[in-house]
Amino acid sequence: MRPGRRRHRARLWTRALVGAAVVMTVVVVGALALTGGGSDRSILSTVTSTTSVSTSASAQRLPVAVPVTILPGPVAPVISKIPTTNPVVFFTIDDGLVRDPAAVDFIRVHHIPVTLFVLPVPLQQDPAYFLTLAQVGASVQDHTVHHLPLRKLSAARQVQEVCGSIDLLHRTFGRRPWLFRPPYGDYNTSTKYAVRQCGLQAIVTWQGTMNDGVLRLQHPGPLQRGDIILMHFRPDLRRNLEVLLKAAKTAGLVAAPLEQYLTEPTP
Numbered sequence: 601m602r603p604g605r606r607r608h609r610a611r612l613w614t615r616a617l618v619g620a621a622v623v624m625t626v627v628v629v630g631a632l633a634l635t636g637g638g639s640d641r642s643i644l645s646t647v648t649s650t651t652s653v654s655t656s657a658s659a660q661r662l663p664v665a666v667p668v669t670i671l672p673g674p675v676a677p678v679i680s681k682i683p684t685t686n687p688v689v690f691f692t693i694d695d696g697l698v699r700d701p702a703a704v705d706f707i708r709v710h711h712i713p714v715t716l717f718v719l720p721v722p723l724q725q726d727p728a729y730f731l732t733l734a735q736v737g738a739s740v741q742d743h744t745v746h747h748l749p750l751r752k753l754s755a756a757r758q759v760q761e762v763c764g765s766i767d768l769l770h771r772t773f774g775r776r777p778w779l780f781r782p783p784y785g786d787y788n789t790s791t792k793y794a795v796r797q798c799g800l801q802a803i804v805t806w807q808g809t810m811n812d813g814v815l816r817l818q819h820p821g822p823l824q825r826g827d828i829i830l831m832h833f834r835p836d837l838r839r840n841l842e843v844l845l846k847a848a849k850t851a852g853l854v855a856a857p858l859e860q861y862l863t864e865p866t867p
């Protein structure tokens with residue numbers, strides 16, 4: 601075959617494959633749109649975007665994530681659960697005071713997508729630990745400067761706490777954070793304004809916690825799809841990861857990247 605013809609045939613194959621991928625994507629999105637819905641969507645609208653493709657082994661078998669659109673405006677929404685038809689849960693880990701390499705190994709071996717809300721002091725003490733986590737796919741987001749209960753602070757002090765760690769996170773990980781978790785889950789209306797004033801998109805809380813190998817949920821029954829679970833960088837993290845992974849499996853769920861289920865900010 602002449603090289604020109606070979607190239608032509610290769611182009612045809614490429615077109616055919618791209619066409620097939622588009623058709624499949626439309627079918628997946630259509631199916632999700634048909635089965636979607638839920639009361640949680642009243643404050644958050646959804647889009648049928650197909651830009652998010654999972655990179656984790658555990659989530660690759662899932663239908664494409666249909667991200668929740670975070671609406672613009674001066675007040676950030678509070679998200680404790682993601683409305684989704686996918687069988688997913690979200691692993692989040694806070695602070696950074698105890699840095700167990702075994703936890704990193706567990707996350708790496710099991711391809712667990714995690715979202716970290718890290719404080720500046722532990723990050724500056726041991727940036728390598730958190731950079732290793734970022735290299736295995738962790739997303740790193742904002743958790744204030746001094747870990748104070750925000751409701752006790754004035755609106756101006758809240759802005760300082762929320763904005764104050766963003767540059768360090770951006771410099772360290774090469775990406776600006778866009779989600780915020782209030783220490784102790786403690787926030788008020790001023791926090792919602794502060795988060796937007798600092799250029800962040802949403803406040804992320806949780807539906808359950810893992811401590812000493814015990815999962816405590818805020819709703820009855822087992823883990824549910826879309827649940828966001830809180831853990832900490834403490835000595836029990838490795839065990840908590842294992843217990844939560846098993847609980848997810850028992851409930852027919854897999855860990856998925858939280859960021860893929862929320863719209864990302866425009867760069």
Ligand SMILES: [Zn+2]
Pocket residue numbers: 694695743747783784
């Ligand atoms: Zn914390």
